[in-house]
Amino acid sequence: MVDAPGFDGVNPSREAATPLRFAGLVLDLDACMLARESGEAVPLTRGEFAVLRMFVSRPGRVISRDALLDAFANRRFEPFDRSVDVLIGKLRRKIESDPKQPRLIVTVPGEGYRFDALRFRPPQIVELADSDTTAKPNGPSPPRLSMVVLPFANIGGDPEQEYFVDGVTESLTTDLSRISGAFVIARNTAFAYKGKAGDVTQIGRELNVRYVLEGSVQRAGGRMRVNVQLIEAETGAHLWAERFDKPVADLFDMQDEIVSHLANRLGQELVRAEAGRAERVANPDSMDHYFLGLAHCHKGPTAEHLDQARSHFDRALELDPNNVGALVWRALADLWWVSSWLSEDQQERFRSAEADLRKALKLRPDDANAHNALGYLRILSNRAVQGISECERALSIDRNLANAHAMIGMGKYLAGRTEETEAHVVEALRISPRDNFAWVWMYIAGRAKVYAGCDEEAVVWLNRSIQLNPNTPVFHFMLAAALAHLGRIEDAREAARAGLELDPSFSSARLRRSMTFSDNPVFLAGRERAYEGMRLAGVPEG
Known part of the structure; x- marks a missing residue:
């Protein structure tokens, strides 16, 4: 809260x-x-x-x-x-x-x-306020995830570009407000600073926010350059910067792309910043533990990271049983244990996740992340059609929820509609091309291509995924399957060896026992094709 x-x-x-x-x-x-x-x-x-x-x-x-x-x-x-x-x-x-x-x-x-x-x-x-408008050190501390989006500067002053610049500022303010738990200063208040050279630390004190986002737009010929930076208001430290340099096409499409990209990246950068703050707190509260858990989740679904994440979410919920964010992400941690084949107790993980998500949605019925996580749960538990519907509901609440597009793509191949998966992954990457979980989405596309027999395309997607995160064994085994079906046996065996170095006990039989996400016949046929490729690459069968 x-x-x-x-x-x-x-x-x-x-x-x-x-x-x-x-x-x-x-x-x-x-x-x-x-x-x-x-x-x-x-x-x-x-x-x-x-x-x-x-x-x-x-x-x-x-x-x-x-x-x-x-x-x-x-x-x-x-x-x-x-x-x-x-x-x-x-x-x-x-x-x-x-x-x-x-x-x-x-x-x-x-x-x-x-x-x-x-x-x-x-x-x-x-006694309550200085005459120079600066806040007293003992005044209210800024809320977590509190920020102001300052009006972007129109470099060059082209009046025809002004509506585009203001549109980016307004849309970004609206979209950042959808981040769970975020407090974003309203557009009209922020626009009072338009055209004024202000000290971000003073602006932070005046508005009582932790973060200031500022940027500029410059047009030169047929190209548009947008610079953005996130600043910690208390110290003036620059936390993150991004530059977009794109050919000018349809300005409204460009605005939508820039805003959705920024909203996703900022959500992740703010989590990182809040987790850094939480690490320095002597007596962390529920929200501190929530951000620390979230930071571990963003490092990837390994047993170590998921254990640490879940312990923080457990502590967050001990301190505040109604912490919706902690409920949602504890459920996701359980689901990642299942989808990453790290757990043998699938049904218990499903039950725990569903209980957390039902409580979260009772507390906050329109939480997009909770609906998306519930969709993921249903997709993994052989209810792909219902899961897709839940993810679509999440997108109706937050159009920038890129992960929901990827989860729909996963649901499609589990429902036997493998040829539709790639488009959803591409849309997720369009919205958030540098997302912390982009490597998972690429794997989803690559796996769907293996199941569909499109091995050349599968190799491209799987290699991209492994480049971003080489530490997930099954990614290497799926790449090995695609390479083996292409007749590239030596390359396939090398990919299999890389996977076995990460998980020496892996076998396709173990994978078969744990991969019970769908009984759709098209999916099952594709899965058998993947197992056959792994066998050809030398992945142990038993």
Whole structure:
């Protein structure tokens, strides 16, 4: 769970704050209470208190509607949404002497609202915020996965390109908001910084975010160059950078490709950054363990990494049984044990994964990763058609979920529709070409090609997969099968030897016992063809 800035985010270790007094009112931030000086309590809703907390921490400053909406709701709104105005109206009726002529919460037309209580008791208010707008070290710490996408710079100032530049910024803001647990500053707030040279560390303090994404777009002749960099707001350190240099074709198609690519890469880079932070924490909490587990998963499905990942997810769920991310990824760790032939207790792994995923979806019905993981579970447990449908549902929630395309491709060959697999893998790679799991997707395409008898194409896909991750034995054995069917026996035997060096106890009989993912006759025929190729390459049979 990600706390909204300015609410429940105050560092619990700091000393208790002195109650604030203004306009005949007493505000106790630690106790979350507002009262009149007579002692009469002024009841506030969670949203009203969150907004008041933000106001008193930024006295005399104009705060936009979007920033206030982010503070009390932590969700996106339509451009003309007026929920915050309704909230401000209710708050005014509780704290203003004349709500129709407010003196404490003043409307600034076209900009937002300003808290003018400084004119009443300035010393107490100044304790919460410096006059130069920089945040106090003891203020609310930025939420995890919190970021702002600053308006991209239009290098060269071509006015005809401006809509494309702004479109990339807006679309990226929207797509990053779909990352589970992410808090992304709303577009209108971010665009207040357009055209201004700002210090990212100060922007981070002003918006209370951990990360700042900035970029630029430059057009030269028939080519478009886009530069992007992710910065840690607290230190100003550059965490990641990417450059796109592409011929200009359809600008909307190009925008979609750039945004989907960036959204996937940023999701992975943010996990890496959060895991690095978690390693430095003295007493990691549930989310710290979640990110540490996720980082181990991203290293690949080996027994060592999956053991470490699962232990972190177990700990995360001990600390917070409703941590949806940990539930989903613990389920995926179990499924990878099965799909990587690391476990003999398939049914127990399936039962554990399904229990975790059902709980996750009960807590968060529209979690795209949970639907995708449930699809993967059904694909692996001989329910490919149902699994494909679940993955398609995940894509309807998050169009950038590249792994869902690859899982659909896997489901297709298990359902006997082997010729359709490659297109889904290609789409996954188009959306996220440098994905942490691209090597798995390439293996899926290569294996489907072996089953279909397209061995030349299988060799290309499998070699690409092995280049990215040479440490998975079955990849080498599948390559050996394809090479053997092509008559390249020496190359096939070399591939088999590489696999056996990684797993000396491997045999095609063991693989046959564990590969019970489908009883489709087309799939079974393809699987037998793969086994025959392995036999020709010298892979042990028993």
